[in-house]
Amino acid sequence: MTFLRFTTVGAAFTLAALTGTGAAHADAPNAAPAATASAASASAVPAFTDGHGLTVVPGSTEVHSPTDFTITVTTKQLSGKHKIRILLPAGYDADPGRRWPVTYFLHGGGGTVNDVAAAPALHSDSMITVVPDGGLKGWYADWLMQNTAEGAANWETFHLTQVVPFIDANLRTRADRAHRAVVGLSMGGYGSLHYAEARPDLFGHVAALSGGIDFGMPQVRAAVLATELNLTGAWCAASSSSGSGKCTGFGPYVDSDAIFGSPYPFFDADRVWKAVDPAAPANLAKLSGTGITLYTGNNDIIDVHTEAASKTVKARLDQLGIPSRLVNYGNGASLAPSCDGGHNYGCWAPAFADYVPRLEAAFAAAR
Known part of the structure; x- marks a missing residue:
């Protein structure tokens, strides 16, 4: 395998070749955040108690609807404040004795927790959906470098050892792997598959949409590097649900080795x-x-490139004798009129519409 030398100029060239500047992307529904809730509206949502290393920021709850709200937390694992958007089934309040399956949705690079509004199928009446902040370029990892402009950046620890038990402690969940899923797209597609592998005790179901799920591919490594160097382009634009088709970028420049270390496949530098x-x-x-x-x-x-990565993963799962389902919708014609086969919510929303009923059936069949 041959890699370009990952200098700033080289990375810019690689990303330009990977994403292009004129790639067409269907606009997704605008997912503007709601204003901070009034005391009356905030009282309509469940109260959350600090725990598992998370502290809820008082007065920060945003209520989008009676079953759709966002809380803000702080943690020593991450610098700053971070949002967690939660979608409850319509019957959550009406059936106080019932516990519910949970799906964690991991957004893409340059995205936010509000991207979930562009995938309506994730607001299901059969499960709770939790959307934790993944950072503009968090890559669902505990960064090797903690002294960059991003400060503390232990995203994997935040999600797996804090958010998951925090949600189980504060909501009526079914807290077993058979009733817990992790799904994601683009950068979040990597996160979902990685988390399912890292913690199979937590997640019994996983879905990766257009995911950067093969780190053996130089194109995927180049995309990670581009986020570190804040080289915006079509990948960023399409990973966010912004109606403008553009995201705000990947945050401040950090060292190209900040997240996973050296990407060079020499002398085990990329271990x-x-x-x-x-x-x-x-x-x-x-x-x-x-x-x-x-x-x-x-x-x-x-x-x-995500097609190539997905085919590789599918082929290796087949070799291992592990059942899996690959939906390659090509140019999008077989999926939905909104889908052009590209890296955008015009395809991801109908993909979730196909996936969620299957997940709901799997949850219902689990004991």
């Missing part, structure tokens, strides 16, 4: 990349007994 590579057979083997679904198109300069 962290290989250790967390979702496509590595040793990691895929951990998914035995997990419901696995992959979605991808192939009709733009980004999803042509």
Whole structure:
């Protein structure tokens, strides 16, 4: 495998080649956040108690609807304040004795918790959906460098050892792997597959949509590097649900080795990349007994690479004898009129509309 030298100029060139400047992307529904809730509206949502390393910021709750709200928390694992958006089933209040399955949705690079509004199927009356902040370029990882402009950046620890038990402690969940899923797209597609591999005890179901799920591909490594260097482009624009088709970027410039260390495949310098590579057979083997679904198109300069990554993962799962489902919708014609086969919510929203009923059935069948 041959890699470009990952200098700033080289990364810019690589990302330009990967994403293009004129790639067409369907606009997704605008997901503007709600204003901070009044005391009356905030009282209509469940009260959350601090715990598991998370402190709820008082007076910060945003109520989008009676079953859709956002809380803000702080943690020593991350610098600053971070939002968690929560979607409850319509019957949550009416049936106080019932416990519910939970799906965690991981947004893409340059996105926010509000991107979930662009995928209506995730607001299901059969499950709770939790959307934790993943950072503009958090990559669902505990960063190797904690002294960058981002400060503390232990995203994996935040999500897996704090958010999950915090949600189970504060909401009426079914807290077992058979009733817990992790799903994500783009950067979040990597996060979902990696989290399912890292903690198979937590997640019994996983879905990755247009995911950067093969760290053996130089194009995927280049995309990670581009986020570190804040080189915005089509990948950023399409990973956010902004109605303008553009995201705000990936945040401040950080060292190109900040997240996973050196990307160079020489003298084992890229050992962290290989250790967390979702496509590595040793990691895929951990998914035995997990419901696995992959979605991808192939009709733009980004999803042509996510298609290759998804095919690799599918082939290796087949070799391991682990069942999985790959939906390659190509140019999008087989999926939905809104889908052009590209890296955008015009495809991801109908992909979730296809996936969620299957997930709901799996939850219902689990004991």
